[in-house]
Amino acid sequence: MAGKTLYDKLWDAHLVKQRDDGSALIYIDRHILHEVTSPQAFEGLRIAGRKPWRLDVNVATPDHNISTDPVERAAGVDAIPDETSRIQVKTLDENCEYFGIREFKMNEMGQGIVHVMGPELGASLPGMTVVCGDSHTATHGAFACLAHGIGTSEVEHVLATQCLVTKKMKNMLIRVDGTLGPGVTAKDVVLAIIGKIGTAGGTGYAIEFAGQVFREMSIEGRMTVCNMAIEAGARVGMVAVDEKTIEYFKGRRFAPTGELWDQAAAYWRTLHSDDNAEFDTVVELDGSAIEPQVSWGTSPEMVAPVSGTIPSPENESDPVKRQGIERALKYMGLQGGSAISDIPVDRVFIGSCTNSRIEDLRAAADVARGRKVASTVKQVLVVPGSQMVKAQAESEGLDKIFIEAGMDWREPGCSMCLAMNADRLGAGEHCASTSNRNFEGRQGNGGRTHLVSPAMAAAAAIAGHITDVRALD
Numbered sequence: 001m002a003g004k005t006l007y008d009k010l011w012d013a014h015l016v017k018q019r020d021d022g023s024a025l026i027y028i029d030r031h032i033l034h035e036v037t038s039p040q041a042f043e044g045l046r047i048a049g050r051k052p053w054r055l056d057v058n059v060a061t062p063d064h065n066i067s068t069d070p071v072e073r074a075a076g077v078d079a080i081p082d083e084t085s086r087i088q089v090k091t092l093d094e095n096c097e098y099f100g101i102r103e104f105k106m107n108e109m110g111q112g113i114v115h116v117m118g119p120e121l122g123a124s125l126p127g128m129t130v131v132c133g134d135s136h137t138a139t140h141g142a143f144a145c146l147a148h149g150i151g152t153s154e155v156e157h158v159l160a161t162q163c164l165v166t167k168k169m170k171n172m173l174i175r176v177d178g179t180l181g182p183g184v185t186a187k188d189v190v191l192a193i194i195g196k197i198g199t200a201g202g203t204g205y206a207i208e209f210a211g212q213v214f215r216e217m218s219i220e221g222r223m224t225v226c227n228m229a230i231e232a233g234a235r236v237g238m239v240a241v242d243e244k245t246i247e248y249f250k251g252r253r254f255a256p257t258g259e260l261w262d263q264a265a266a267y268w269r270t271l272h273s274d275d276n277a278e279f280d281t282v283v284e285l286d287g288s289a290i291e292p293q294v295s296w297g298t299s300p301e302m303v304a305p306v307s308g309t310i311p312s313p314e315n316e317s318d319p320v321k322r323q324g325i326e327r328a329l330k331y332m333g334l335q336g337g338s339a340i341s342d343i344p345v346d347r348v349f350i351g352s353c354t355n356s357r358i359e360d361l362r363a364a365a366d367v368a369r370g371r372k373v374a375s376t377v378k379q380v381l382v383v384p385g386s387q388m389v390k391a392q393a394e395s396e397g398l399d400k401i402f403i404e405a406g407m408d409w410r411e412p413g414c415s416m417c418l419a420m421n422a423d424r425l426g427a428g429e430h431c432a433s434t435s436n437r438n439f440e441g442r443q444g445n446g447g448r449t450h451l452v453s454p455a456m457a458a459a460a461a462i463a464g465h466i467t468d469v470r471a472l473d
């Protein structure tokens with residue numbers, strides 16, 4: 001008999017009821033809430049006169065609509081200039097107070113982007129089912145959680161019942177062996193994967209990332225990879241537990257202690273696919289061949305190595321793909337056949353739930369140290385993913401390195417990842433961005449996003465155009 005995959009194990013451990021029509025009920029261990037997708041869910045509970053089923057497994061924090069400007073931030077929630085944003089954030093505060101849910105408020109230690117603060121507080125732990133009304137919840141799969149985004153009506157359902165109606169996915173294994181070259185990061189690995197399998201490649205699958213590259217990767221790097229599983233079409237991305245995983249959670253605020261820790265760690269060590277597990281699909285990449293990646297188009301699959309060129313539509317034989325390239329190049333204001341390193345940069349964004357953890361900021365600071373932002377670059381935002389990341393970065397003096405280089409050091413939040421707050425691109429502006437989505441208008445109307453790693457973003461800020469971080473002098 002075939003063994004179980006990691007996903008099968010997590011599924012079986014949380015299955016409440018399987019129905020013949022394929023639908024199933026699973027138990028949810030951790031529910032994280034933010035201001036955008038929770039208001040109607042709370043409203044639904046109020047109208048029905050219901051209470052959350054298990055208060056203590058819910059944690060909330062504002063991230064999307066808050067200002068990252070230090071002065072605006074210090075002025076508090078009532079001073080948020082944009083009315084919609086102010087209402088969203090105040091509504092989260094009021095709902096959490098009313099229902100008794102633990103919220104890490106806007107200026108409180110612990111606050112941050114949901115997918116940064118959850119793991120760092122140990123709110124999400126290996127083996128848990130984790131849901132949040134946010135598509136990048138797959139991030140928490142980096143330490144063997146069964147984690148995915150849910151819609152607002154499901155947020156209400158989880159609050160009320162602690163269960164979710166769902167369907168089992170298929171199993172995909174993405175194996176990347178070999179050793180990454182210098183200057184090649186987790187972000188480059190996941191962009192290369194999406195470049196290979198496409199934005200629909202993972203649809204219907206739970207992806208497990210395995211192989212030497214992920215074994216050697218830090219937990220932060222694994223989070224960057226799993227974060228973007230959704231950009232490959234998969235709602236779930238996971239990496240098996242190893243000793244690094246266990247070490248990462250030791251001493252975290254909500255992690256178990258004493259005998260309970262030992263029991264948990266023993267269970268966590270079982271969270272890997274069995275040797276004889278069978279996957280529905282297996283994809284393999286050679287890690288040693290991956291270069292720093294840059295997206296040139298309006299979908300995360302439109303990526304190329306930094307040494308490469310932008311594809312020419314006339315070389316594409318598939319008419320649908322050719323039209324897609326033409327449309328993307330028109331929107332991006334780029335020429336097919338030109339060098340990736342010729343792409344100009346007007347603004348740079350270092351942040352988002354993909355790349356705003358401490359090691360991301362360290363990588364960017366290593367590039368920024370002793371250098372200056374190019375005079376043609378209007379703004380470089382460096383936005384830590386959480387209050388804890390911010391405090392850690394400041395204790396290491398990273399903020400000073402960024403400021404001396406001419407970059408803006410900001411308060412934690414989603415910031416320029418999406419145009420839901422004041423940080424946004426102007427029409428026609430190019431941005432080297434460490435975020436995860438480059439759709440039309442994602443960072444502001446008419447804005448042009450180039451997805452890159454933190455080191456590549458910092459290098460672009462210094463050079464004033466996309467450049468190979470490995471060749472920076």
Ligand SMILES: CC(C)[C@H](C(=O)O)[C@@H](O)C(=O)O
Binds near residue numbers: 036037133134135149
């Ligand atoms: C606002 C939220 C629902 C959305 C998501 O689900 O991903 C956002 O975080 C995003 O990245 O587009």
Ligand code: SF4
Binds near residue numbers: 136353413414435
């Ligand atoms: S940082 Fe970006 S991708 Fe992540 S939750 Fe916020 S808006 Fe979504």
